[in-house]
Each structure stands twice: as structure tokens, then as C-alpha cells.
Amino acid sequence: MTSILTNVAAMAALSTLRSISSGMEETQARVSSGMRVGSASDNAAYWSIATTMRSDNMALSSVQDALGLGAAKVDTAYAGMDSAIEVVKEIKAKLVAATEDGVDKTKIQEEIDQLKDQLTSIASAASFSGENWLQADASGAVTKSVVASFVRADDGSVSVKKVDYPLNTNNVLFDTSGGDLGILDKTYDVSAKSVTLSVNTDGVSEEVTVEAFTVDELIALNATFTTNTVGATTTQLADAGGVFYVKVDDNNWVQAVDVTGTGQEAVHDEAGVYYGVDTANAPPAAVAAPSSIANINITGLTPAQLDALISGVDEALTDMTSAAADLGSMGMRIEMQEEFVAKLTDSIDSGVGRLVDADMNEESTRLKALQTQQQLAIQSLSIANSSSEVILSLFR
Structure with a gap:
């Protein structure tokens, strides 16, 4: 049926043109702003995340x-x-x-x-x-x-x-x-140098803190040094005018006494005389x-x-x-x-971009397609509108 009051073809063409125009507006907004999600209406979840992360x-x-x-x-x-x-x-x-x-x-x-x-x-x-x-x-x-x-x-x-x-x-x-x-x-x-050692006496170990000396200090006392090696163990003894010192580590010497028969573990063996730590030689008080x-x-x-x-x-x-x-x-x-x-x-920045940035390659391709569709839709609407003119020929 042909009617001059209702042009169904024009209505359909107009609806298509409106849809294409809406898509073009959306695409042009993305192209101009560079954003796929520019407002909460575009994608509320992504927009909320992006806004929070930009604030951070x-x-x-x-x-x-x-x-x-x-x-x-x-x-x-x-x-x-x-x-x-x-x-x-x-x-x-x-x-x-x-x-x-x-x-x-x-x-x-x-x-x-x-x-x-x-x-x-x-x-x-x-x-x-x-x-x-x-x-x-x-x-x-x-x-x-x-x-x-x-x-x-x-x-x-x-x-x-x-x-x-x-x-x-x-x-x-x-x-x-x-x-x-x-x-x-x-x-x-200022306190005298000290060192804390574990002294074994009759199988019982006890921590003691005694005064420590350097080799330079012993040399200043004109001490004489002797070395004794038993197996893989080497020990050193210093004699400073009858006062004896044994080396306990790389930097420290301590005063020593004859511990032969006392039960204390010897630190140095010198010709059958065993020397151990003089536990009574505590560091002097600080000054x-x-x-x-x-x-x-x-x-x-x-x-x-x-x-x-x-x-x-x-x-x-x-x-x-x-x-x-x-x-x-x-x-x-x-x-x-x-x-x-x-x-x-x-x-x-990179994460937010993945959420809201527009893919410009995709958007430019889409815009070109929409422009073509718009031209075709306009032409289709023009054809639909011209169909009513055909009715005039029936009355000539």
C-alpha cells in the first residue's frame, strides 16, 4: 500500500541515519579526546577506577x-x-x-x-x-x-x-x-679494652671479661714472643718481664697464668707449662x-x-x-x-591508559566507515522521500 501520510521507507532510513550520527558523535569524541572512557556514562566501573588511580x-x-x-x-x-x-x-x-x-x-x-x-x-x-x-x-x-x-x-x-x-x-x-x-x-x-672469652674449667664453661692488649702494647713492654704448634693448632705466648700474655684472636692478647693442674683448659703449652686466661685480670674501671x-x-x-x-x-x-x-x-x-x-x-599511568584510552587506529577506521554509512543513509533517505512524488503522476 502506498500512502502519502506514512512513509515507512523514509522512517526506516531516518532511523538508520540517526543511529549512524550517534555513532559518529561517539567516535569523533574519542578521536578528539583520545579517550575511550571520558565520563562515567561511558563505563562507570572503568571511569571510577581511573579517577581513583589518577588521584593516587x-x-x-x-x-x-x-x-x-x-x-x-x-x-x-x-x-x-x-x-x-x-x-x-x-x-x-x-x-x-x-x-x-x-x-x-x-x-x-x-x-x-x-x-x-x-x-x-x-x-x-x-x-x-x-x-x-x-x-x-x-x-x-x-x-x-x-x-x-x-x-x-x-x-x-x-x-x-x-x-x-x-x-x-x-x-x-x-x-x-x-x-x-x-x-x-x-x-x-674511656675504658680499657676488653674481650669476653669462654673459659673451660673441669668441663664447665664460663663467660669471663678480661682486659685486652694489642701486640704493639706488648712490644712497648719489651715482651719476648714464642710460638707453639700442636697438630693444626698454633698458639703464641708473650713474656713481658715475667708477666705472661696469650693471643686469643687476631687483634687481642690477654694476661695469662700457669694453669697446670688447675683444671682450666690451657691456651698455650710452653715446655710442659700450661698457660691459661688470667680470669682475675678484669678491665680497669672507666675514666x-x-x-x-x-x-x-x-x-x-x-x-x-x-x-x-x-x-x-x-x-x-x-x-x-x-x-x-x-x-x-x-x-x-x-x-x-x-x-x-x-x-x-x-x-x-600505563594501567589507566589500558582502561580508558582509545585505540586511535581502530577509531579512525570506524570513523571512516561511519562517514561512508552516513552518506549512504542520506542517499537512502533521499530516495525514500522522493517516492511520494510518484503518486502525483497518478493524478495527471
């Missing part, structure tokens, strides 16, 4: 900035500590030189004064962004933190992880609290160094006081070296975290 990436970008700031603070503190170590080494060398007979201690003290001023300058200058980790409150009340990461847990909760660096008597050079607790302004208690490094004044010091001061400086060097190692480890961790955050950011 912005937080990670802030973490990267914070890591850079933290790395600068750690590097500044490490540079200052490393420079201070070199200066304290020089001070130790000056003190050793002062032990020689006939040296002018006044001249050496003048050099030490210059080195002390340099330490003060280093500690004051080791500041970044208003923070100084070398010249601070060393009472243990201050902890410095460096942002390390932004974490989203499985339950959706978020948190910021930090690396803590507590400032205390073991890593602060100068104590600003006035308590003289810093490495350079505190007085060290305080004459002064801190910041207040060194060697004029008028006795040789014993000078030796104690050198030992105190050596202990300070040990603390400074340990603090520098901690700062170096912290700097390495921050550097590794920076690399990880950079890779994590790239991975998140």
Missing part, C-alpha cells in the same frame, strides 16, 4: 617532591658529618704528635683551636630548608621524618609512610639544649677524658690525661662514623624509593 598518582607526585626534599636534607647532613670526620681525624693526629717528648704543645694547641673553629663552622652550615641535623637538641626528644611513600591498602584506606631519623647523642655533633650531649661537646668515659673535643686544651696535661683524651677522640670518631653510615644508608633508601615511585607512577 597526583599523591605520588607529591611524594616524589617530598623525597627530593628529604634526600637533600640527608645529603646535607651526610656531607657535614663526613667533613667533620676528616677534621676530627686531624685533631687526633695532632694529639698523637703532642705525646712526643720535646714538642711545643702551645703551637699544637693553636692548630687544634683552628680545627675546632672549623668543626663549629661545618655544623652551623649543614642546614637545608631551615633544618640542621648536626646542630640540634640531642636529648632524644627530636625525630626527623622523611616522606617515603603513599600507600593504598586492600580495604581502600590510604596512608603516608615515613622514614624516621631520631636525633640523639650518637649522631648530633653539637647539643643545642645546653646539656652538652653532642658528640663534640660531651666528655667520653673520664679530660675534656670534650669542643673544649680541648692540651697545655698542662699529663701523659696519662693525654692518652685518655686520645681515646675519647677515638670513641667520638667511632660515633661519627656510625652516624655517617646511618645517613648514607638512609640516603640510599630514599634514592631507591625515588626510583620505585617513578616506576610506580609510570605503571599506574
Whole structure:
């Protein structure tokens, strides 16, 4: 049936054209934006995930900035500590030189004064962004933190992880609290070297701590050394004017006594006389160094006081070296975290892209096809609309 009121062919062609136009709008939006999912209406699940991960990436970008700031603070503190170590080494060398007979201690003290001023300058200058980790409150009340990461847990909760660096008597050079607790302004208690050994007596082992000596100290006592080898075991004995010492490890000797017939396991056999550890030779009590490094004044010091001061400086060097190692480890961790955050950011960007980015090759092909379909649909609609004109010929 042919009707002038209802053109079914035109209606069908118009519906097809509308569908093609809608598809073209969608495809053109993807081509122009480069996104397959640009709003929640495109794909609510993917859009929600992508929005959340983009937010996390912005937080990670802030973490990267914070890591850079933290790395600068750690590097500044490490540079200052490393420079201070070199200066304290020089001070130790000056003190050793002062032990020689006939040296002018006044001249050496003048050099030490210059080195002390340099330490003060280093500690004051080791500041970044208003923070100084070398010249601070060393009472243990201050902890410095460096942002390390932004974490989203499985339950959706978020948190910021930090690396803590507590400032205390073991890593602060100068104590600003006035308590003289810093490495350079505190007085060290100097104790004799000791070693803990397991001594076997009648089959029963007991841990004992005795005074330890170096081979240089024994040589200074004009000791004579003998070696005895039994099977695969070699032991050494030193005789310093009738006082005997046995070697217990690569670095330490301890005072020895004749343990023949006592039940104590011998450490050295010398011509049928068995020597073991003198368990009664406990380390002497600790004594305080004459002064801190910041207040060194060697004029008028006795040789014993000078030796104690050198030992105190050596202990300070040990603390400074340990603090520098901690700062170096912290700097390495921050550097590794920076690399990880950079890779994590790239991975998140890549993952979000897989969810929402448009495949431009596919979209361009689809757009070309839709343009062709649109032209055909327009032509089809034109043909359908012209069919009503045929009816006029029936009335001519």
C-alpha cells in the first residue's frame, strides 16, 4: 500500500541515519579526546577506577617532591658529618704528635683551636630548608621524618609512610639544649679494652671479661714472643718481664697464668707449662677524658690525661662514623624509593591508559566507515522521500 501520510521507507532510513550520527558523535569524541572512557556514562566501573588511580598518582607526585626534599636534607647532613670526620681525624693526629717528648704543645694547641673553629663552622652550615641535623637538641626528644611513600591498602584506606631519623647523642655533633650531649661537646668515659672469652674449667664453661692488649702494647713492654704448634693448632705466648700474655684472636692478647693442674683448659703449652686466661685480670674501671673535643686544651696535661683524651677522640670518631653510615644508608633508601615511585607512577599511568584510552587506529577506521554509512543513509533517505512524488503522476 502506498500512502502519502506514512512513509515507512523514509522512517526506516531516518532511523538508520540517526543511529549512524550517534555513532559518529561517539567516535569523533574519542578521536578528539583520545579517550575511550571520558565520563562515567561511558563505563562507570572503568571511569571510577581511573579517577581513583589518577588521584593516587597526583599523591605520588607529591611524594616524589617530598623525597627530593628529604634526600637533600640527608645529603646535607651526610656531607657535614663526613667533613667533620676528616677534621676530627686531624685533631687526633695532632694529639698523637703532642705525646712526643720535646714538642711545643702551645703551637699544637693553636692548630687544634683552628680545627675546632672549623668543626663549629661545618655544623652551623649543614642546614637545608631551615633544618640542621648536626646542630640540634640531642636529648632524644627530636625525630626527623622523611616522606617515603603513599600507600593504598586492600580495604581502600590510604596512608603516608615515613622514614624516621631520631636525633640523639650518637649522631648530633653539637647539643643545642645546653646539656652538652653532642658528640663534640660531651666528655667520653674511656675504658680499657676488653674481650669476653669462654673459659673451660673441669668441663664447665664460663663467660669471663678480661682486659685486652694489642701486640704493639706488648712490644712497648719489651715482651719476648714464642710460638707453639700442636697438630693444626698454633698458639703464641708473650713474656713481658715475667708477666705472661696469650693471643686469643687476631687483634687481642690477654694476661695469662700457669694453669697446670688447675683444671682450666690451657691456651698455650710452653715446655710442659700450661698457660691459661688470667680470669682475675678484669678491665680497669672507666675514666673520664679530660675534656670534650669542643673544649680541648692540651697545655698542662699529663701523659696519662693525654692518652685518655686520645681515646675519647677515638670513641667520638667511632660515633661519627656510625652516624655517617646511618645517613648514607638512609640516603640510599630514599634514592631507591625515588626510583620505585617513578616506576610506580609510570605503571599506574600505563594501567589507566589500558582502561580508558582509545585505540586511535581502530577509531579512525570506524570513523571512516561511519562517514561512508552516513552518506549512504542520506542517499537512502533521499530516495525514500522522493517516492511520494510518484503518486502525483497518478493524478495527471
